[in-house]
Amino acid sequence: MFCYRCGKANEDDNRFCKYCGTMIRPPAVVVPEDLNYFPPNPDALWAYYLGIASLLCGITGIPAIVMGIRGLRYAKLHPEARGEVHAWVGIIGGALTVLCVFMLIIGVVISACL
Incomplete structure (x- = not known):
């Protein structure tokens, strides 16, 4: 050497x-x-952070859902990595945010038509 x-x-x-x-x-x-x-499980961690952020500010719901699904797939292929709970938090947080934003848009459209 x-x-x-x-x-x-x-x-x-x-x-x-x-x-x-x-x-x-x-x-x-x-x-x-x-x-x-x-x-x-990087995808599950991203889903978790995006899901929490979507609940706080309401703008990252769809990416949280997508990353949560990717995180669940990764956890299925690599069980030693785990991360299912983080992925589900991202999916649920993102879905709640998307649902609230959708209801807000419908409410604005209905109130504008009246």
């Missing part, structure tokens, strides 16, 4: 260059085997 700073050859198991002292190989990171890390 060659040092990237001074360019001199070192043994492969050296962590530091024996000529200039620069770290040439970072220490190994040991992850415990009992650590249950589940990769996130």
Whole structure:
């Protein structure tokens, strides 16, 4: 292994260059085997955030529904990722927002016709 700073050859198991002292190989990171890390379900997380945002401001309902459906599909293909609850929060929040906006539009149209 060659040092990237001074360019001199070192043994492969050296962590530091024996000529200039620069770290040439970072220490190994040991992850415990009992650590249950589940990769996130990005679509479900987006659905969750968009669903909450749609309930607060009423403009992101349809994207929340779409991302929620994608999140459910991802959770079905990758059960270790989970995220079904986040996806459902996005779908329900988005659907409620779309329903409220639709009812508001119908109310405005009816009141304009009267």
